[in-house]
Amino acid sequence: MERYSSVEKKKTFREMVSELEFNNKRSCGLWLILVGAVIIVSLVFGGRFIVNPIIFLAGYYVSFFIANVNRKVRAKLSDGPTSQFQIKMIYFGIAALFILMFFIAGPFIPSWNWRMIWLGVSLATGVHFLIFYFVHGRSMTVLGALCIAIAVSGYAVSSVPAAIFLTADGLLKLGFGIWMLFFSKPTRARR
DSSP states (O other), X not given: OOSSOTTTOOOOHXXXXXXXXXXXXXXXXXXXXXXXXXXXXXXXXXXXGSSOHHHHHHHHHHHHIIIIIOHHHXXXXXXXXXXXHHHHHHHHHHXXXXXXXXHHTGGGTTTTOHHHHHHHHHHHHHHHHHHTHHHHOHHHHHHHHHHHHHHHHHHHOTTSOXXXXXXXXXXXXXXXXXXXXXXXXXXXXXX
8 A cells, every 4th residue: 555645655765865956056155155265274383283173163153143043144145945845955964064074073182183183174074075966966975075074184195294285175165265255056956
């Protein structure tokens, strides 16, 4: 016996993905610009922390409010609706970011190994960008892959200061943000 009528038929994951519209690239672009700038400023004042945690956290939360919480900014930058599936993926992606940071960077907190902590944060962020494909499209998979490559390079080449890799990470986010805010157009998932 069917659980759903033909009108209420539950969509498969593949059907939901094939119907996605990526209408909020510009707000994501603003977010990436702000976070990229926060990373760069935090690096300038990082000192022994590499990335200044006070500046980073304060800047991160102010940026989050400006780009993601402020309804006027979101409405101005939005090119259409976000589906319920995409909203669920946003929450899943944010939760995954904090879980990944806990498991990747968290083990280095007791020893205060700032290099490993910040590279772990960078790696976790790159992985979480892959989830945001479902919200903003293919550009997020490219950004995620590049962020992962930068973080892994930082782990692999310990003779190079972490600040170099983290600067590259911040500049990458800044560049993608500029592209998404000013040049990217709404798209649909390929069927």
